[in-house]
Amino acid sequence: MEIKAENVTRTFGTKRAIDELNFTLPEGVYGLLGDNGAGKSTLMRILVAIDHQTSGKVTFNGKDIFHMNDDYRSLVGYIPQDFEVYPAFTATEYLEYMGALKGLSKKELKHKVPEVLQFVNLEKVANKKVKTFSGGMKRRVGIAQAIINDPKILIFDEPTAGLDPHERIRFSNIISEMGQDKIILFSTHIISDIEAITTNVIILNQGKIKEQGNVQKMLSGIKGKVFTEEMDRERLASFKKEHLIVRIRQEENAVSVRYLGEQESGAIECEPTLEDYYIYLGSGSHA
Amino acid sequence: MRNFISLELKKILNKNTAIISLLFLTIILIPLVQTARSIDVLDDEGTIHSGIGGWDILRERTVEGTMTTDYLLQMKQNYENSVDKPYIEGEVDTDRKLGKKLMFPHDMLNWELNFPYEKYRVLDNSLNLTNEQLASFYEDWKGSFTEYLSNEQNLFPYTEEQIEIISQKMQKVSTPFVFKYDSGWEYLKIGLLNTIYLFFMFLAFILCEGFSKNRSKGIDKVTLSTKESRRKLLSYKLGAACVFSTIAYFAYIAIVLLFVAVVYTLHGWDSSVQIGTITFYSMNQLQEALLYIAMGYYSTLVVTHLILFLSVIFKRGKLVLAISLIYFYLVNTYQMGRGALIEKVMVFMPQNFINNLIAIEKLYFVGNTVFPYVFVALFLGTVYILLSRIGISIWMRRYYLQ
Numbered sequence: 001m002e003i004k005a006e007n008v009t010r011t012f013g014t015k016r017a018i019d020e021l022n023f024t025l026p027e028g029v030y031g032l033l034g035d036n037g038a039g040k041s042t043l044m045r046i047l048v049a050i051d052h053q054t055s056g057k058v059t060f061n062g063k064d065i066f067h068m069n070d071d072y073r074s075l076v077g078y079i080p081q082d083f084e085v086y087p088a089f090t091a092t093e094y095l096e097y098m099g100a101l102k103g104l105s106k107k108e109l110k111h112k113v114p115e116v117l118q119f120v121n122l123e124k125v126a127n128k129k130v131k132t133f134s135g136g137m138k139r140r141v142g143i144a145q146a147i148i149n150d151p152k153i154l155i156f157d158e159p160t161a162g163l164d165p166h167e168r169i170r171f172s173n174i175i176s177e178m179g180q181d182k183i184i185l186f187s188t189h190i191i192s193d194i195e196a197i198t199t200n201v202i203i204l205n206q207g208k209i210k211e212q213g214n215v216q217k218m219l220s221g222i223k224g225k226v227f228t229e230e231m232d233r234e235r236l237a238s239f240k241k242e243h244l245i246v247r248i249r250q251e252e253n254a255v256s257v258r259y260l261g262e263q264e265s266g267a268i269e270c271e272p273t274l275e276d277y278y279i280y281l282g283s284g285s286h287a
Numbered sequence: 288m289r290n291f292i293s294l295e296l297k298k299i300l301n302k303n304t305a306i307i308s309l310l311f312l313t314i315i316l317i318p319l320v321q322t323a324r325s326i327d328v329l330d331d332e333g334t335i336h337s338g339i340g341g342w343d344i345l346r347e348r349t350v351e352g353t354m355t356t357d358y359l360l361q362m363k364q365n366y367e368n369s370v371d372k373p374y375i376e377g378e379v380d381t382d383r384k385l386g387k388k389l390m391f392p393h394d395m396l397n398w399e400l401n402f403p404y405e406k407y408r409v410l411d412n413s414l415n416l417t418n419e420q421l422a423s424f425y426e427d428w429k430g431s432f433t434e435y436l437s438n439e440q441n442l443f444p445y446t447e448e449q450i451e452i453i454s455q456k457m458q459k460v461s462t463p464f465v466f467k468y469d470s471g472w473e474y475l476k477i478g479l480l481n482t483i484y485l486f487f488m489f490l491a492f493i494l495c496e497g498f499s500k501n502r503s504k505g506i507d508k509v510t511l512s513t514k515e516s517r518r519k520l521l522s523y524k525l526g527a528a529c530v531f532s533t534i535a536y537f538a539y540i541a542i543v544l545l546f547v548a549v550v551y552t553l554h555g556w557d558s559s560v561q562i563g564t565i566t567f568y569s570m571n572q573l574q575e576a577l578l579y580i581a582m583g584y585y586s587t588l589v590v591t592h593l594i595l596f597l598s599v600i601f602k603r604g605k606l607v608l609a610i611s612l613i614y615f616y617l618v619n620t621y622q623m624g625r626g627a628l629i630e631k632v633m634v635f636m637p638q639n640f641i642n643n644l645i646a647i648e649k650l651y652f653v654g655n656t657v658f659p660y661v662f663v664a665l666f667l668g669t670v671y672i673l674l675s676r677i678g679i680s681i682w683m684r685r686y687y688l689q
Contacts, residue, residue, distance in 0.1 A: 012689070042689075048512040051687050074514035083509065084502045088297045097294045101513040101520055145509065 001061060001152060002026045003047065003183055008056035010042050017042040019207040020056070029179045031194035032187035033278065034204035040187040041081055043204070044157045047185065048078040060153070074103055077146030081157040081187075085141050087131035091122055094130060095144055102149035116144040120174065136167030143174060154178065156186035160193050172196045191275045201274065203281060210281055219272045226276045227267035228258045246279050291519075295527030298504050304493055308535075311489040312542060315482045319543065322477065323550045327389045333370040337387065342470060342551050349392040349468035351555075358466075359400065359421040366393050366414045376413045395562050396466055402565075403427035405434065425462045432457045432647070439648060449652050456567035456657070457647070465571070466562055469555030471547045472572035473563055476579050478543050479641050483583060484619035486539050487590050487638060491611035493535075494528050494591060498599035498679065499607060500688060505598070508688055517683045525595060525679070532591040536584055566645040566659070579641050582664060586640035589668045592675035593637070599682040637671065640664040 008021040018039040034040050045051035046058060049065055049072055058065045065072040085094050092113055099109045117123045120140035125133070130141060139159060146154055156175070160168045168190070175184060175197050188194060194201055195215065203211040211218060226246070231239060232254050239245075244260040260280050263269060270276075328341035328348075336344055350365060352358045366372060371391040373379045397412045400421065420427065432454045436445055445453065496504035510516050547553065556573035560566060564575065597607045618638045621629050633639045643649045644661040651658045 045508070045688065048508075050508055050511045051689055070514045070517065073512060073516070076512055078509060078512040080508040082502070084507070086298055086503060088301065089294065093294055093297075097291060098509070098513065100291055101510055101515045103514045142509075149514075 001183065003153065004059045004062075005043075006057045006059070008043075008046065008053045008058060010039075010046060010051070011054045016207050018046075018053075018204075021207075021209055023202060023209060023212055025183050025185065027181060027183055028200055029175065029184040029198040030186070031198050031201040032185055032204065033191065033194060033201055033274075034187070036189075037206075038204040039207040040204055041157055042207075044078075044080075044155050044185070044187060047153075048076050048155050049073055050078075074149065075152045077149065077151035077154045079139070079142040079146050079156045079159050081161065083139070083142045085130040085133075085138055087129065089130055090127050091117060091130060091133075091141055091144075092126045094141060095148055098145040099148045104149060112148055116148050119147070120144045121170075136163050136170075139163060139167065139171065140174075143171070147178065152182055154182055154184040154186075156184070158187055158189065160188055160190055168193065169196075191273075191278055195274050203278065205281075215274055215277075218277050219274070222260065222272045222277055222280050224269065225260050225262075225280075226258065226270045226272045227261075227263055228256055228270055229264055229267035230254050230256050231266075244279060246276050291523045292526040292530060295523045296530060299493060299527060299531050301503075307489065307492050311485065311492075315485050315539070315542070316546065318481045318485075319478050319546050322474065322481065323546075325387055327387050329370050329374065329389070329391070331370065335389070339550055341390070345390060345392055345470065346468040346552060346554060351467040351558075352465075354396075354424075354463045354466050356422050356424070358463075359424060360418060362393070362396060363414055363416070363418075363421060366397070369393070372413075392468070399464070399466075399562055400424060402435075403431040405431075405438070429458050429460065430454075436647070445650070445652075448655075449650075449657070452652075452655060452657055453567070453647055453650065460561065460567055461569035464559035464561050465557060467555035467558035469558045469562065469572045471551035471553045472555060472558075472576050474551050475543065475547045475576050476641075478547060479579060479583055480622075482543065483586070483641060484615045484638055486536070486587070487615045488612055490532055490535065490587070490590060491594055491608050491615070493531065494594045495598060495608040495611065496604035497524055497528055497595040498602070498683070498686075499604040500602050501604055505604065506602075506686065506688070511686065511688055517680075517686065521679060521683050525592070525676070528591050528595055529588060532587050533584070536587040540580055540583070560645075564645065565647050567647065568645050568659075575645070578644060578661065582644060582661060583641045585665065585668050586637040589637040589640070589671045592672045592679075596675040596678050596682075599679050599686070602686075634660070634663065635667060637668065640668060 003025045005021050005023050009019055010017045021043065032040050032043070042051065046053050049069075052066060060068060060072055060075070089097065095113045095116065096109050099112060104112060114123060114126070117126050120143050122137060122140055122144065125137070130138060133141065142159070146156070159175075160171055163171060172193055175186060178184065179198075186197070199215045201212065201215050201218070202209060230251060236248070236255055236257065239257060239259075245257060246260060247258040249256040249258075258270065258276075260276060323342070324338045326341045327335050327337050328344045329335055330344050331348065350362065371393060374389060375391060375393070375397075391412065393414065394412050397414045400414060400416060401412075403424070404416070404420065404427070433450055436450045436453060499505040501507070506516075510520060513520075544553075557571045560568065560570045560572060560575045594607065594611055597610060598604065601607055601610075615638060618633070618636050622633055622636075622639060622642070633642075642660075644664070645659045649660040651660070651663055
């Protein structure tokens with residue numbers, strides 16, 4: 001099972017939102033990383049067949065998804081970035097409604113709805129109106145609707161945006177649990193979420209793929225280039241000019257600076273993270 | 288599927304719907320009240336009473352009965368001795384307030400009796416017929432249509448052969464007619480015609496988001512990504528919109544009927560439809576009113592489909608609303624005007640599907656078979672509904688969201 005994008009381009013007027021994208025996604029969990037406007041949501045809309053590419057082709061197991069039409073949609077579960085639940089619906093009503101639209105029979109819905117509610121830990125509020133739910137609970141309703149048809153492909157567009165830390169952790173765990181026998185693609189601004197969930201990542205920049213592959217492999221490229229150093233605040237200004245800063249943390253009488261580059265005296269080498277790599281990519285140093 | 292239609296209905300029904308409904312209710316009462324207040328009526332002593340209370344006097348003063356010769360002669364006598372006569376015949380000059388119409392219990396009866404005699408017809412509701420003319424009223428009435436239709440400026444002028452066919456049908460109208468105070472039924476039709484465009488505007492407010500890009504009422508990304516988003520969703524949405532329109536229409540009719548019952552009363556339901564409408568159908572006022580109500584419902588379903596069709600084409604609820612409001616307003620404005628072109632265009636407008644449904648001035652011929660406008664409206668409405676459904680289905684198949 002695989003999704004393949006071949007030279008996929010989407011333009012809006014003269015703007016190329018995504019530009020000649022090529023990738024293959026076999027079964028597994030994939031993180032999609034990129035700045036605002038990088039083309040993540042556009043790509044995801046194309047992958048769930050609610051938007052169409054201007055040129056190129058997306059195939060599922062070799063078949064064009066736009067020719068597969070509803071057959072393809074029956075394989076997909078999706079949470080958009082701006083996911084909202086109809087406020088007047090209860091969680092059960094919403095899931096029954098979405099289940100029916102996903103082609104489930106009434107008999108199937110009868111056991112599927114409680115099952116997915118339990119999976120996202122919302123069974124106790126099944127008959128409460130969704131408008132009374134917190135943001136995190138609504139997101140979990142979103143996951144429940146996305147998986148109710150047991151989809152082969154799951155597309156989550158910034159699913160953790162606006163969630164509190166507990167909800168984020170819970171969400172990350174849910175995605176990780178579902179990762180077998182499926183293609184899961186999720187986008188986020190929160191790099192640690194990707195690290196917590198997957199080792200496969202696609203990094204988009206201005207509509208183009210800047211990097212894709214295994215996170216460990218990417219990080220090996222910057223091994224020995226990430227350091228932390230404590231320094232007084234006066235030195236920080238000049239240090240920033242000479243180094244690629246990842247993070248600055250305020251300490252009691254000094255600042256702890258995580259940076260990319262050559263080891264300075266007093267600096268301690270660190271294990272690189274995806275965040276370091278993202279900054280490294282953004283700086284153009286890898287080119 | 289019914290269950291999911293009820294869920295779609297839940298999307299339509301919210302606080303805004305309730306507010307718009309209340310607003311609409313207030314607005315439709317304005318023209319109804321204005322019409323009801325625009326009369327002056329004389330009581331038996333000749334005192335003029337103005338406004339809504341006048342309808343009670345009109346009803347009390349109307350002498351009802353089956354229009355046999357004896358009754359007509361009696362009515363002529365009543366007219367001669369009535370306080371109305373000097374007013375009707377212009378002997379008393381009354382300084383009418385702007386917009387007020389002086390009405391008499393004899394108005395409709397005299398118009399009906401004068402109909403066969405062209406020189407008395409139109410504007411003059413005096414009754415100057417001889418006893419012989421009254422005695423031969425039905426014979427004269429049935430025989431007057433060849434001349435009437437030849438002179439009448441019809442929408443589509445009839446050929447001599449067609450006039451002959453209509454005249455023959457008029458010969459078969461059941462007589463004698465029953466004359467009663469039936470203002471309630473007359474003003475029910477007028478009230479519907481004057482306010483249905485407001486009702487359609489109300490529907491546009493509620494349904495304009497149907498297939499528009501809208502996360503709470505229309506189409507959102509999640510539903511569009513589902514397998515059945517281009518099939519079942521269409522049925523759910525159309526079903527829910529039709530259920531809503533049905534409930535709203537009958538609530539609207541109930542309000543208009545309640546107003547009519549309170550102000551005019553529903554008295555005279557069994558009076559002949561020929562008192563007021565020239566038609567070859569023998570029916571009473573209630574049957575005609577039910578036909579108008581049914582056609583109002585049909586046009587409501589047509590308009591519901593058209594609004595949803597617009598919403599799937601434009602995908603923007605506010606744009607659909609603006610187009611709908613302008614369209615209903617313009618049709619209503621031009622509906623009131625006269626002119627061959629306007630009338631020809633109006634034939635096709637769903638808003639007009641409750642206008643002149645069975646009148647002989649608006650008949651259509653296929654060979655020698657004659658159809659009143661109600662059949663044309665039914666045919667057009669069916670075409671509109673079918674085209675809308677096909678259109679929605681086609682547009683939904685290529686519905687994408689950016």
